[in-house]
Amino acid sequence: MSPAALFSVVxxxxxxxxxxxxLTSRNANNDSFFIGNKNSNWMLVAFGMVGTTLSGVTFISVPGAVGRDGFGYxxxxxGYVLGYLAVAYVLLPLYYRLKVTSIYHYLDVRLGRRAYQSGAAFFILSRTLGATARLYLVVNILQATILDSLGVPFWATNLVILLMILLYTYEGGVKTIVWTDTLQTTGMLLGLVVCTGWLLHRMDLGLLDSLARMEAAGLARVLTLDVDSPSYFWKQVLAGMAITIAMTGMDQEMMQKNISVSTVGNSQKNMVALTVILVGVLALFLFLGGLLHLYAPLAGLSGPGASGDKLFPAVVMGHMPAAxxxxxxxxxxxxxFPSADGxxxxxxxxxxxxxxxxxxxAGLDERARTGLRHRVHLGFCALFLVLVMVFKWIDSASMIGVILKLAGYTYGPLLGLFAFGILTRRTVRDRWVPLAVLAGPLLCWLIDRNQALLFGSYKLGLELLIINGLLVMAGLFLISSPARALGKTG
Structure with a gap:
């Protein structure tokens, strides 16, 4: 299919x-933007959150990584499953009990204003870096497969896409995104199923035959029992659990949609449904990755241009029919779009x-609040534009590795703050909280840089997030004292 035709589809x-x-933003106000007027349908939220959770990184990087890691994902x-259950039955009841609009209000109630501001600041840093990395991955593929041949520069592609996102999120916010995420998840899963079906048909394989071929090729390995490996089983499980708790349960983007549901019971149904759907979809992405790696040698695909993140687009554009x-x-x-709109x-x-x-x-009326919100919205779109260009300059071979590394440093403080608040009853000295929160990532960086000296052959992997959270908790413990009867909620 010609680049012009594909561009018209976009x-x-x-x-x-x-x-x-x-349709969804008519008569929208600030409550619509922030929490969807608290009347979102839990089934729509659950299905739409699949697209937000997976995004372009899963769509491209997870199949591409099968050649290196097998089904180790x-x-x-x-770990994700355990993490989602913790979010559903520990964090969601807490947020609904406090009737929060921002989940970081919990930190204000439990630990104090500096903890609240520190948590919000690290969320802003985490989500900004993670979302722009995800956005870069997909924009770069669109650029390479369509827009380079039309003579459109990368910066212009980036600008136009962000303007598109700005247009449809500017007024409705969460109220709109609940519906657009549902549409986007449907489109993503359609592509996953159709491409998987075509590869099975093309290679004349059934489900069991294809799995046997993957096993013979070393693509279906799951367990890593070498304790020194970054992919060691228990490290991966615990890290997956921590990633989900931090990047979903302590992330305003993900929780903003959950708390837009009217009751905690329905919000928990949404989280359990999301877990079931997500496990099935991720398993199918890994299966697709195995098929792509079986097909690549048959199609004569090899080298850097047909490996990692580039494998899936190379097979589609070079060997699949136009439809x-x-x-x-x-x-x-x-x-x-879910990489950036939410x-x-x-x-x-x-x-x-x-x-x-x-x-x-108190002195701002609804119109003034809306004007301020619009200016902030425009500011973040401009920041996304700049950061996507920075990721273009860096250009990593596997963006999922970059994103998980960033998460280890930036979500660790959130994990430490919330865990300290929930698991202890101690009172912190509020003014020292930012120092404790910043010390965790800094110490993690030093540990990461000196792994060989500190651990010998043992290699840190995704558990860096857990270490970061524990260091922040330790720092908070040092600046805390036994709780006094201050009416705090924990």
Whole structure:
């Protein structure tokens, strides 16, 4: 299919998103933007969150990594399941009991204003870096497969896509994103199923035959029992659990959609449904990755241009028929927008509420609050534009590794703050909290840089997030004292 035809599909998809945004944002106000007026349908939220959770990184990087790691990602997925259950039955009841708009309000109630601001600041840093890394991955593929041949520069592609996202999130916020995420998840899963089916048909394989071939090729290995390996089973499980608790349960973007559901019971149903769907979808992505690696030698694909993140696009664009290329691009664009739309909305919400104190400013009327929110929204879009260009300059071979590394440093403080608040009853000296929170990532960096000296052959992997959280907890313990009867909620 020609680049011009594929580009027209992208524009048509965007027009559909704008139509959904127009329908859902009529009569929207600040409550619609921040928490969807507390009347989101839990089934829509659950299904739509699949797309947000996976994004373009899973769509491209997880299949591409099968050649290196086999099905080892399932170890992390097991940790995800445990993490989602903890979010559903520990954190969600806490947020609903406090009736929060921003989940970092819990830190204000439990630990104090500096802890609240520190948590919000680390969320803003974490989500900004993670979302722009995800966005870069998919924009770069669109650029390489369509827009380079049309003579469009990368910066222009980046600018236009962010303007598109700005247009359909500007008014409706969460109220709109609940619906657009549902549409985008549908598009992503359609591409996954169709591409998997085509590869099975092309190689004349059934499900059991293909798994046997993957096993023979060393692509289906799951367990890593070498304690020194970064992929050791228990490290992956515990890290997966910590990643989910921190990157979902302590992340305003993910929780903003959950707390837009009317009751905690329905929000818990949403989280359990998300867990079940997500496990099935991730297993299918790994299966697709195995098929791609079986097919690549048959199609004569080899070298850096057909490995890692580049494998899936290379197979689709070089060997699949035009109709499936079209479906792939619908899926790719569907994976692109959840990488940024919910992030920009949540970042706007957190910055307005947690940093600027929008809800505490009694002198501002609804119109003034809306104007301030619009300016912040525009500011984050501009920041995303700059950071995507920075990732283009860096250009890593596997963005999922970059994103998980960033998460280890930036979500660790959130994990430490929330865990300290929930697991202890101690009172912190509020003014020293930012120092304790910053010390954790700094010490983690020093540990990471000196692994060989400290641990010998043992190699740190995703457990860096847990270490970071424990260091922050230790720092908070040092600046705390036994609880006094201050009416705190824990």
């Amino acid at each position: 524009l048509a998809y965007f027009a559909l998103l704008l139509g959904v945004a127009w 399932l170890q992390i997925v097991l 499936i290329q079209l479906i792939f691009f619908i899926a790719l664009v569907s994976a692109l 992030a920009i909305t949540a970042l706007t919400s957190s910055f307005c509420i947690d940093i600027l104190g929008l809800q505490r400013r």
